[in-house]
Amino acid sequence: MNKSMSLLIGGIQGEGVISTGVSLMKALSSLGYYVYEKRDFSSRIKGGNSAITIHAGIEKKLWVEDQVKVIIALDDDTVKKYYHLLSSDGIIFYDAALTLDFQLPEKIKLIPLPITEIAKASGATLMKNTSAMGFISALLGITADNVTSAIKNKYKHKGEEIINKNITVLKNVFQYAQENLKEYQTLKLTPANKISRPLMMGNDAISLGALAAGCRFIASYPITPASEVMENLSKLLPKHGGVALQVEDEIAAVNMIIGASYGGTRSMTATSGPGLSLMMEGIGLAGMTETPIVIVDAQRSGPSTGLPTKHEQSDLIGLYFGGHGEYPSIILTPTSVEDCFYATMRAFNLAEEYQCPVFLLSDLSMSLSHQTIDELEPHRIQINRGKLYQPNTGQEEYKRYQLTEDDISPRALPGTAGGLHHTTGLEHNELGFPNDQPGNRRNMMDKRMKKTAPLQENEEIIIHSHQRDVLFLSFGSTYGVIKGAMEIAEEPLDYGYIQMIKPLPTQQLKRILEKYKHVVIVENNYSQQLATIIKSELGYHEKIHSLTKYDGTPFTLNEIITEMGGWI
Amino acid sequence: MTNIKDYDNNITPNWCPGCGHFSIQRALQVVASRLEIPNEKMMVVSGIGCSGRISGYMNTYSFHGIHGRSLPIAQGIKASNKDLTVIAAGGDGDGFAIGLSHTLHAIRRNMNVTYIVLNNQIYGLTKGHTSPLSEVGFQTKSTPTGSLENPIRPGIVALSNGITFLGQGFSAYQEQLIDTIVKAVQHDGFSLVNVFSPCVTYNKINTYQWFREHLVKLDEDEGYNPQDYQMAMNKLIETDGLCTGIIYQNEGTPSLLEQLQPKDASALSKMDLQLSKDHFNSIINQYR
Numbered sequence: 017m018n019k020s021m022s023l024l025i026g027g028i029q030g031e032g033v034i035s036t037g038v039s040l041m042k043a044l045s046s047l048g049y050y051v052y053e054k055r056d057f058s059s060r061i062k063g064g065n066s067a068i069t070i071h072a073g074i075e076k077k078l079w080v081e082d083q084v085k086v087i088i089a090l091d092d093d094t095v096k097k098y099y100h101l102l103s104s105d106g107i108i109f110y111d112a113a114l115t116l117d118f119q120l121p122e123k124i125k126l127i128p129l130p131i132t133e134i135a136k137a138s139g140a141t142l143m144k145n146t147s148a149m150g151f152i153s154a155l156l157g158i159t160a161d162n163v164t165s166a167i168k169n170k171y172k173h174k175g176e177e178i179i180n181k182n183i184t185v186l187k188n189v190f191q192y193a194q195e196n197l198k199e200y201q202t203l204k205l206t207p208a209n210k211i212s213r214p215l216m217m218g219n220d221a222i223s224l225g226a227l228a229a230g231c232r233f234i235a236s237y238p239i240t241p242a243s244e245v246m247e248n249l250s251k252l253l254p255k256h257g258g259v260a261l262q263v264e265d266e267i268a269a270v271n272m273i274i275g276a277s278y279g280g281t282r283s284m285t286a287t288s289g290p291g292l293s294l295m296m297e298g299i300g301l302a303g304m305t306e307t308p309i310v311i312v313d314a315q316r317s318g319p320s321t322g323l324p325t326k327h328e329q330s331d332l333i334g335l336y337f338g339g340h341g342e343y344p345s346i347i348l349t350p351t352s353v354e355d356c357f358y359a360t361m362r363a364f365n366l367a368e369e370y371q372c373p374v375f376l377l378s379d380l381s382m383s384l385s386h387q388t389i390d391e392l393e394p395h396r397i398q399i400n401r402g403k404l405y406q407p408n409t410g411q412e413e414y415k416r417y418q419l420t421e422d423d424i425s426p427r428a429l430p431g432t433a434g435g436l437h438h439t440t441g442l443e444h445n446e447l448g449f450p451n452d453q454p455g456n457r458r459n460m461m462d463k464r465m466k467k468t469a470p471l472q473e474n475e476e477i478i479i480h481s482h483q484r485d486v487l488f489l490s491f492g493s494t495y496g497v498i499k500g501a502m503e504i505a506e507e508p509l510d511y512g513y514i515q516m517i518k519p520l521p522t523q524q525l526k527r528i529l530e531k532y533k534h535v536v537i538v539e540n541n542y543s544q545q546l547a548t549i550i551k552s553e554l555g556y557h558e559k560i561h562s563l564t565k566y567d568g569t570p571f572t573l574n575e576i577i578t579e580m581g582g583w584i
Numbered sequence: 585m586t587n588i589k590d591y592d593n594n595i596t597p598n599w600c601p602g603c604g605h606f607s608i609q610r611a612l613q614v615v616a617s618r619l620e621i622p623n624e625k626m627m628v629v630s631g632i633g634c635s636g637r638i639s640g641y642m643n644t645y646s647f648h649g650i651h652g653r654s655l656p657i658a659q660g661i662k663a664s665n666k667d668l669t670v671i672a673a674g675g676d677g678d679g680f681a682i683g684l685s686h687t688l689h690a691i692r693r694n695m696n697v698t699y700i701v702l703n704n705q706i707y708g709l710t711k712g713h714t715s716p717l718s719e720v721g722f723q724t725k726s727t728p729t730g731s732l733e734n735p736i737r738p739g740i741v742a743l744s745n746g747i748t749f750l751g752q753g754f755s756a757y758q759e760q761l762i763d764t765i766v767k768a769v770q771h772d773g774f775s776l777v778n779v780f781s782p783c784v785t786y787n788k789i790n791t792y793q794w795f796r797e798h799l800v801k802l803d804e805d806e807g808y809n810p811q812d813y814q815m816a817m818n819k820l821i822e823t824d825g826l827c828t829g830i831i832y833q834n835e836g837t838p839s840l841l842e843q844l845q846p847k848d849a850s851a852l853s854k855m856d857l858q859l860s861k862d863h864f865n866s867i868i869n870q871y872r
Contacts (some may be wrong), residue, residue: 046872214871228864230857233663235656252867257855259663259844263656264689271653275629275660278647279668280853283660301650394864399857429853430645430666438593438640440648449595449640505647 017206020073021156024101025148026094032060033090035170037068038215038386038477040149043166045215045388046207050076051176052496053217053386053571059240059324059526065093072156074208078352078387078496082572086203088152090131090144092116099124107200109151111144127200134188139181146182150189154197157204160190166538212390218356218382218493219286221389223248225360228282228394231310232258233283235272237265237291240324241380242314266291269313270298278307278439280429282364288311289331290321293336296339299373301441302559303343306417306425306464308367308402310360312376314383315492317568326568327380329492330541335375336518336549342461344468346374347518351495353387359515361397368402371424377517379540381570382493403427407434415446419459423467468519476521477528479512485533486583487512488563491546494538494571501576507584517546520553529556534583538576543564586617590621591626593643604755604781604792605702609638611758612671612700616644621669624700629658631674633685633709634783635702638673643647652683658697665851666696666841669769676703676717680736684716690774691745696839698768700774701738704783705790712786722789738778739820743832744811749775750816754795755782757828760803764830773839781827795826802829834849 023041026470027033034055041051049072057066071080083103089095089110099108099120100414107125110116113132120126129151135143153163153380163186171179216224225247226234232253236246250260263269266287273283273386287295292313302309315331318322335347346366360376367374405414405428416437418425425446428435438448443460445451480502488498488511495513502508510532514521529535537547537560551557563579565571591613599605616626617634626644630636632651639646649657658672679687692700706724707713714724714731717738721730742750749771753761761779767777780799782792800823802808808829811816816832828845 042872117773167648212872214868216871220871224867227867228859230855232855233660248819254844256859257845257849258852259841261663261693264685267653268656268686268689269657271649272660272663274649275647275657275662276664276852277660278609278657279661281664281666281855282857283664293801298653305647346776392864394859395861429629429665430661431624431853436623436643436645438646438648440640441650442648563862 017204019206020071020075020077021086021203021205022069022071022081022084023088023152023314024067024084024098025088025090025152026065026067026098027056027090029060029064029066033066034068036145037151039166039170040152041070041386041388042169042215043153043162044072044578046212047162047387048212049073049205050388051386052077052080053380054080055384057325065091065097067094067098072205074206076388077500079500079573082574086155088148089114090148092118095120109155111472118554122286130192130380134192135185137186138185140455141186143403144180145279146185147189150186151193154190154193155200155203158488161519171312186554194548213391215386216353216389217244217384218353218378219244219314219349219384220248220362221353221356221392222286222376222378223252224392225357226364227252227256229282229361229364230399231282231364232256233273233276233281233285234285235261235269235276236285237263237269237287237289239288241316241383242286242288242312244383245312252457253369259295266294267298270295270309273309274298274305275301276306277309278305278430282368284310284312285479286314288314288316289318292334299345300339300341300343302373303345305439306371308371309373310363310367310376311373314377315377315379321337325569328540328566328568329379329494330545330566332377332517332545333543333548334543335377342465343372344372344464345518346370346372346468346471347377348374348516349491349514350382351492351513351515353382353389354392355515356382357392358397365397365400369400371402371427372468377492379492385493404429405435413447416448417444417446417460417463419446419463423463471516471519472522474516474521475524476516477512477514477524479510481510482508484509487528487532487535488538488580489514489535490538491517497571497573498538498576501573501580504573505577505580507582509580509583514546515531517549520549522553525550525554529554532559534561535559536561536563536579536583538563538571540565540570586620588613588617588625591616591643593641594714595641596843597641598637600785602784603634604704604783605634605638607755607761608700608702608779608781609641611761611765612638612642614762615632615769618762618766619769625668627658627661627668627670629654629661629670629672631678632708633675633677635673635675635678638702652678652681653686654678655683655686655697655699658752659690659693659695662695662697663841663852665853667851670697671700671769672697673700676705676715680716680738684736688741688745689741691747691776693840694748694773694837695841696772696774698765698777700765701776701778702781703738703778704787705779706783706787708783708786719789724786735872737820739825739831740817742776743817743820747776747832748773748834748837751775751777751830753777753779754799754828755779756792756796757801760801760828767830767833769837771833772842773837798826800827802827802831810812816835
């Protein structure tokens with residue numbers, strides 16, 4: 017019996033490998049296990065190899081192990097590409113229909129399974145995914161009943177006949193396992209507490225967070241790894257009176273949400289690096305006109321098309337200083353799927369409270385990795401629409417950009433009597449009309465640039481302390497693997513994450529940099545972007561160190577542990 | 585009818601004396617008063633350039649965005665609050681160079697927005713550069729030996745992409761322009777009104793006089809039927825696009841929002857945003 021298990025399923029891309037993995041994870045989550053996923057796929061529809069690594073266990077983990085105990089190979093490439101990941105006691109189970117006509121080190125344990133054969137015998141080769149899922153389940157000790165309900169759910173739209181055929185496959189697989197795979201009982205998972213939990217990826221949680229926050233409009237252009245946000249909201253928004261549009265490009269997307277948000281509807285778009293570059297001029301317009309918008313940036317490897325299906329955290333500097341001219345914006349960096357939900361809700365509040373663009377900065381690993389999550393509480397964050405103009409007795413002329421104590425002026429939504437005003441991307445006066453006088457320019461720049469300053473006093477860094485004098489600090493999905501490394505290390509260091517990078521929580525950071533001897537900033541980019549921002553805002557160059565990785569893959573446990581060795 | 589002056593914010597436009605845009609600004613104000621649109625229910629969105637200033641001279645809600653993007657902004661506003669009358673306006677560069685793609689997609693999308701192109705076939709505010717609507721051979725600072733590129737034919741482009749309302753106007757034909765814009769605003773779907781608006785400073789070819797000599801008025805042609813797609817296309821080819829009035833109208837195609845929302849649905853901006861716990865749970869259960 018195992019408290020946890022890492023396994024890899026690989027096959028030809030487009031033949032259902034990922035969806036098999038997801039069904040398996042769903043089944044595990046419904047039985048009380050926590051799962052975490054990492055995927056490896058390429059930018060094509062069919063052909064090539066894709067693989068999904070799953071960590072399943074009784075305890076919640078936000079990383080996968082560097083090594084896997086079980087590999088399920090549905091094609092030759094999976095064996096060739098991943099056998100080196102096998103732990104010393106690991107086993108490769110491969111589809112007996114494969115030829116495997118290549119050399120492998122002798123110590124590799126290879127066991128054939130009649131995956132295709134059983135599918136074929138029960139009706140169609142196509143069902144080999146069900147067959148594979150049956151085998152994995154049998155090996156992990158999940159009962160046939162539990163898998164059956166997962167399969168029923170997976171094929172519920174395909175009709176009775178398809179479901180029954182798949183159930184026959186499962187039955188035959190479990191029978192085969194019963195008779196032939198008894199010696200692998202050591203692979204079974206310890207029974208879990210049967211608390212059924214949801215399984216979702218970052219993009220799902222972002223979509224649900226948007227809905228719960230009252231977002232009723234999305235305009236977006238498809239791009240990996242952000243498309244699921246648009247896809248989900250295309251289903252959800254119409255059911256809640258909202259509108260989701262796939263538009264002609266990211267320039268249209270950002271300008272459309274500026275229009276919609278100006279019109280009074282909570283609005284968003286979701287994109288990745290290339291789309292974000294196209295949006296920059298529009299983001300500046302939102303900054304200048306003080307229009308609240310929420311932009312999800314699911315980062316991938318850049319620049320240009322870069323590695324479109326690979327992980328990176330390299331848009332940070334671009335967003336932090338972004339675009340031409342200067343304007344305020346807010347950058348939130350969630351570290352888990354649950355966090356994606358709450359951070360999205362928070363993003364909509366901050367956008368309207370501070371009347372500026374808010375970026376929800378995700379990354380490929382977070383946006384696309386499924387995780388078992390704890391229950392989400394939509395009412396934990398109350399909707400706050402910020403300062404809105406209420407038609408009053410009409411004593412004074414309405415000034416859209418009125419200079420106020422907190423630098424935030426009430427918004428009048430179009431349609432509101434008494435709130436008529438002009439909005440322009442030109443520098444403007446309090447009334448909103450173009451004005452190029454130096455005094456006015458200074459006042460308006462000060463107003464815009466200072467309005468988010470109170471956020472600098474927030475506590476936005478969460479630290480897990482072991483009373484050490486070295487802190488590993490990260491953002492986004494990178495936090496998960498650091499937590500993992502610290503949990504298995506004999507001498508763990510302090511570690512933490514930052515959940516709002518702009519405005520930088522300078523008060524808290526100053527305290528942290530005073531307290532610790534060394535702060536190691538761990539991030540997936542070349543130019544040490546977070547470290548650079550913190551140094552430029554606060555100094556402490558001698559205390560701030562960097563661990564970076566920019567090969568398209570997230571950090572592994574071993575890489576973090578090796579780095580830790582230098583600081584103990 | 586409300587007063588025309590009610591739609592004027594008393595700011596003196598910074599256009600050159602004699603600019604065609606003055607007439608379009610006035611036409612918009614007359615249209616608003618004829619249709620008795622409450623000032624706060626009218627939204628004018630514009631792009632960048634001389635034409636872009638038009639929104640700043642209207643006593644309505646107005647949004648002066650960025651170059652080429654008046655249509656995305658206007659469509660966003662309409663999606664957000666369908667109770668507003670949304671007018672987008674921009675120049676020929678706005679609509680047919682930097683923003684051409686948005687023009688085509690707005691035509692496809694068919695949202696109930698009226699788009700007025702203040703077309704002077706020149707980039708005026710940059711001090712005289714060629715436009716995608718400038719004729720071949722047109723000399724400007726960027727084409728000193730004359731433009732070599734074929735101009736875009738806005739009418740044919742719009743018609744061939746399925747526009748549901750296409751009108752053209754001329755700054756000097758105010759009454760016809762007003763009538764055309766009134767019908768465009770009343771049209772339930774996307775409407776494009778391309779207005780020939782002479783630039784008196786930089787375009788010495790396409791002058792008021794030139795247009796008077798070349799334009800054909802469709803409302804004076806008794807046999808012309810704007811419901812007839814083929815006739816509209818023929819007319820555009822026959823006149824090389826130099827005709828004014830309602831060129832084409834198709835009233836049978838529902839606008840985008842009509843297809844997305846029930847007719848009695850409230851505007852997005854007025855919705856109750858609270859999500860009940862039970863309802864949220866039913867969504868979450870799909871992830872189990």
